[in-house]
Amino acid sequence: MGKLVIVGTLAFDAIETPFGKTDKILGGAATYIGLSASQFNVDAAIVSIVGGDFPQEYLDLLSNKNIDISGVEIVKNGKTFFWSGKYHNDMNSRDTLATELNTLADFNPIVPEDYRDADIVMLGNLHPLVQLSVLNQMTVKPKLVILDTMNFWMDCALKDLHTVIKKIDVITINDEEARQLTGEYSLVVAARKIHSMGPKYVVIKKGEHGALLFNGDNVFFAPALPLEEVFDPTGAGDTFAGGFAGYIAKTGDTSFENMKNAIIHGSTLASFCVEKFGTERMQDLSNKEVHKRLLQFKQLTQFEIELA
């Protein structure tokens, strides 16, 4: 059982979808990653920052999932990062209505002593220099460093992004962002270009169209589970990444074959995330429900063609 460090946002989200809208609820990349990874009972810690307005019950929720929160800085007089967005009818695109960085603007992450030798580091979407600072605090080279990022940093911190990308093992990025980062439309060609930037493993997330894992000439694909209704896509990508990281941390196996399983676990967990608003579905997810859905994934994708 490996140790897992997660750096990312703890946030308030206000979400509007065709199905309804929420006031400020619990959100943030580290929240979704942590809740997802906690399914594997790994020794995980979140490194993040919040304001004095962040409810103790949200912190308790994470603690109760056995997530170490000693690396969460609480700025008593500050306000927590806030994001607000509205999804279009197709649920694949959204408008950002508000982004208030608040305490996040001065985030200087401190990895707790106990986690500076973590096996797996999951760098959630943040400024590339913040991600880099976490890596620099590790006293033992991690077995696997996973980085998530987004187009925003390509637009305004591309050089820093390249600096951190050079130092990581796995990048998770969505299809449009992979195209933006490389200038290539073909995801096969884009993945090859990203390999040449550093990461040996490239995960391209395609939302409802699944995810691809590239490692040189090896390619693996996992669909998203076809659902009757996607209620709120917020956090699906982070939940996917958290499942991936959590499974790798649990198994301690960073082979390509095992990463396939990690991708399947990530997709499975993400399929729950979107069924309710925010983190609601992830908070009380049972092993039995996950097991049942893993079986559905097998039925969805596995076939028997005998090939000599």
Added chain:
Amino acid sequence: MGKLVIVGTLAFDAIETPFGKTDKILGGAATYIGLSASQFNVDAAIVSIVGGDFPQEYLDLLSNKNIDISGVEIVKNGKTFFWSGKYHNDMNSRDTLATELNTLADFNPIVPEDYRDADIVMLGNLHPLVQLSVLNQMTVKPKLVILDTMNFWMDCALKDLHTVIKKIDVITINDEEARQLTGEYSLVVAARKIHSMGPKYVVIKKGEHGALLFNGDNVFFAPALPLEEVFDPTGAGDTFAGGFAGYIAKTGDTSFENMKNAIIHGSTLASFCVEKFGTERMQDLSNKEVHKRLLQFKQLTQFEIELA
């Protein structure tokens, strides 16, 4: 080894893609379906119509693949159906530049006597009443009737489309068309509604995003093989359907489990079709190439998670 009847167009296509453009080349749904199904050495016949301008070499090409063309009517003084289209840069959307029905306008398909007891009937995209007329000529109820259609018939012959849909076993339809036919955005819900219209099996084609097979609560998904370059998507959907129909005809097994394999074979063959203009890649495709790509499909999709 079952008999397979294919009804559909033999056509001239003029295609423009970001990679180049063609003059009039061999096209048409029945052409792609036939070439694809011929990979399985089944006893297949094409029922179609062409004008006197249709080159003998195109007919020979089909005959040389052991496809019976006695059901192809040649209207000496008529012209062959012509379609011209231009693909956008993303290769997922296209504009139709010209559609000249010509002899197709008066197509009255006649199924050759020898094929009126065929096991498998593949109704390529045509006016629903033309598709229905083929079904009515069958003297023995086929083991499986597969129908392909498109949004055009939903716009202008919806009632006739419903009449034929009621009588078939498998419908292949793309995602946008499934949504148009049912008024449902969720493909899971759309598939259920299409089930209630008649077909026990619903195949929803998502282009580069793969294909879904629904049979009640059973769902199977096959991705499209990630390619470095999609050169020309024309005929990919028909090649997919031809591979599906050909594999079912060869195996004679219409179980859901075997349909999964048929979907994989269809996806595999479609992945070749798009690599060159028109039918070029499909004309000389070797068993060895197909076998190699089936292995790639396994590596792309198969994983080992032990579930109790």
